[in-house]
Amino acid sequence: MTSTTQDDQKHASLRTGRDYPWGCLARQWSGFLLFAFVLTHLLNHAVGIFGIEAMQYVQQWRWLIWQSWPGSVLFYAAVVVHMFLSGYRIALRRTWRMPPDEMWQIVSGLTIPLLAVGHVLQTRVAGSMFGADISYGSVLFLMWPAVVFSQTMLIVVAWSHGVIGLHHALRYQPWYRHWRIPGYILAVLIPCLAFAGFVSAGREASKLTFEPRTQEQAAGVEEVGMVVRSGVAGFAVAFVGLMGLLYLRRRVGSTITITYRGYGPVEVPAGTSVLEASRTHHIPHPSSCRGRGRCATCRVQILAGEGNVAEPFGAESAILNSIAAPPSVRLACQVRPSSDISVRVLMPVLGRHVTSDQDAEALEWAMERDAAVLVLDLRAFATLTQNRLPYEIAVLVNRFSNEMCQAVESHDGRIDVMYGDGLTAVFDQSEHRAVNARSALRAAQDMGRVLEMLNAEMRGVLPIPIRAGIGIHTGRVVLARIGDGIHQQEIRAIGDTLSVAAALESASKDFIADCMVSKETADASGFNFSGMVLREVMLDGGHTSIQAYAIPDAGRLEQVTSSSPVLGTLKLAGA
Template identity: 65%
Template sequence: MSLTSTSPSRHTAVEARGDLRDLPWACMARLWSGIILFAFVLTHLLNHAVGIFGVGAMEYAQHWRWLLWQSWPGTVLLYGAALTHMVLASYRIALRRTWRMPKDEAWQIVSGLAIPLLVAGHVLNTRVASSWFDADISYHAILYNLFPAALFSQSMLLVVSWSHGVIGMHHALRYMHWYRNVRVGGLVLAVLIPVLALAGFVAGGREAIHRPAPAARTPEQIAGLDRASTLVYSGVAGFALGFVGLIGVFYIRRRVVHTVTVTYRGYGPVEVPCGTSLLEASRMYHIPHPSTCRGRGRCSTCRVQILSGAETLPQPFGAERAVLASIGAPGSVRLACQIRPEHDLSVRVLMPVLGRQLGGDQDAEAREWAIERDATVLVLDLRAFSTLTHNRLPYEIAVLVNRFSSEMTQAVESHGGRIDQMYGDGLMAVFDASDKRAGGARAALRAARDMTRVLELLNSEMRGALPIPVRAGIGIHTGSIVLARVGDGVSDNLIRAIGNTVAVAVALEAASKEFVADYVVSTETAEASGFDFSHLTKREMTLDSNGMSVSAYAIPDVTTLDAIMAGKLRLGMLNPAHS
């Protein structure tokens, strides 16, 4: 996420109280240093994975990896990123006002603190041994010495470092517009890569121990590594002691500084140490307050309305200002994770956690209530329903409606769709084929064809009982929707599709009357499906008073739709009146 420029007053306030973690350059440095370290771990694990093909393949891949990471630029970049990430992350942890947090955030902290301890020995026996003492660190030599004695410790290092990086990358990228399109593939790779790396490590290790033993390290090398080991582990211990001391200093400072009163609308006043963020205050007092980005200022779910005391807060800057601008928030709305009141404040949480039963991981529960994804929405409405039911007995109406509901549900579900809403004279269905727009669009068109066939069957069976034949208009549109739970608890609710895509599908169905067509299909659905609509006339529709328009194709009947999906539609096949 790009950061905008910051106001001088905000910089002064931040620097004055020492909140380095709030500065834009610190946030970006922590993020990019993490990305560099993740890239190193990724290339290292991929190098392990080729061990499936033998030690020779590992050493060949290692040669190319060393060109990147053992060059002077690569070395400076790698160790600079490691130092930057350790210092800034440790500082951020030390400044925490509460240890109540979601499970994945807790694992990131625990794994991040464990990595230096786990990796120190590995670095000593590879980079330090090679650069300082000219030791052999080829895969043959390393695997011969490590396998199988160090299999558990190396596997632990792999799992801890990889999971730490994957969680960090997920939270860094999840708000990118393209992320949901690659999320499934990314999850597969996140599981597959470490599994292959472990398999390659085992396969390579078994081969290495059956090869001739590599040259043993000289007494001078062993003595030098012992001295380096003492130095490295002393540095790690010193860093750990400094980290613990920093936590103690900040804890004492929080105990002696004055407190501020934050009054939550609906929850009452709470007292917190000066400098505590509103999100931390909510967690300290178990006030429901979602934040899907874990308080990093990348989402807007933790936003609050400042009811009083807004004048005592510094102006939004950096990530907060960018996020608030992206959602068009008024001046009284702020991000709870980014404001640290130094005077009394009164606020209202704008996005409370839904559901009566509040669990420990409030952020995970918030994500259970809504998800955005691409899907195809189909809206169907029966024509002249009042005429169909006029002077009919209640039982006759019930028979018609239930038969209609049953047949339509079967038509939708047989093509992988889901009935979102069913009402007396119509329905709305959602087709989502695992993030593949083509699959959802094609399924919706096939279901629409089957629905018309079912209505023809109903007309044939109930000809004597209906005053007029049953007909329907169908609108289909593909785009982004929000699938939101509507109800009073996760176990007692319905999932509903919400968003502009739904409104467009409804408008397309209404337009089918004007076009005298059984189906009106948006160009987005037509393009996503891959079917050939080129011989139909594209129509422009204005949807609202603001001039929003959509392009669509009017399909007159099921025969034409059949021809489109069969790929048999040719110029001149249609009646000119319908084209």
């Protein structure tokens, strides 16, 4: 047997018990489908505010999707896949220490089938197997008011389960943060409206008369109900039994030692993930996505025993590649060592004083995104402040800072760093590169205007007019939270894009220009730069270069920004 084959076999055996990426995907997509089902169901409930007739009208359309044979097949398949894979994931757990929302996901997921059984029997089963009338009015007439409590519980439990799942599945999408507030509002509004519609329609139904179910129909539903309830109870007993067996197996099975730098060794059953080991032994360990392999905040460096963990593959491999992690760095939530290893947790858990939303902030420890970066430097600052009283210098610097901040913030920019005679601003509020580039250019134009105004205001006070050089470049930046966990921590932009913007600002002196705009920014903005001179700016001590437009003054920049942007330039950030 070749060594490669031996390695393959070893890695295959080490993978046993891992949460396979296809499983994650299937669980996620089945969850999306079930969420869509619950959403349409609750919206239909909400229509009950306008009466049973309106509710039933919408129900016909909903049935076209969910009662059709493709809709039914998809729905039942999603139920089976989601239940099976979620149960499997729970069975894999080596610790029950977890954040509250994760615990609620498990509890609500196990409760939904119990709460939904009665509802399913009186609707789907009664309708499809016994031909009963299962329109809203008929079902509400039959079940009102006995079901108010259980149905309300079902709405709350199913909806919260879905919303938390959706939040964790989508939160790393670049567009998510823009939709977070409307999403929170809808997450509260939809179940409230559904409850209101349900109560209103239920009260209306109780005053009407619908054809009662025949004895055969009632008996048939009851008979099937016995079978289904026995099945659910059997499933629950089998699941609890399986969990117990797995627990016993782990208790009597082999253990391994994970040694944490700074925390020492801990002993855990073989097959435990490093993140589970941290949670079991109270070792601070960030896990922004709750161990779903999507955020990389749990990453660890393997200091010893690298051969005792399987090679990364699938989702883990993809996320490690995306952050260009060295081979010794792994995701703690995905790594289940088969033997002793030694690790170092790479990302510290943020101090509680930093933010109340620790989870959201942890994400921002290292978020990469597209941005336009503007670097501004005040020229001849030493001459400007020569022979000035400290008070005068403070007034000048503060006036300058306030005006520049306003110019940046009025165009959706953010001050990254501010020093006495300059600043770095980041424009990253849009997913569209064009929007960020235009914002930076318009901010630069405002800065030019403000400097003219300041010069007019301070004529006779300053020895020379205030002048500034500006460099603007567009590209990827890493936003990282910088600080020591005790003092104030700030989000700062890091990366080549900032260095290039700074180099352009520096080159503005050589080209006797107020502003240097990289060709990337100019192209992204869609503005017309045709009258401007394109220059070659040397970077890295002359090893590389970049093309940039030299804009002589604020007036010429205004010409550019007042040109109509070329259509079709709204590219997505990073595209």
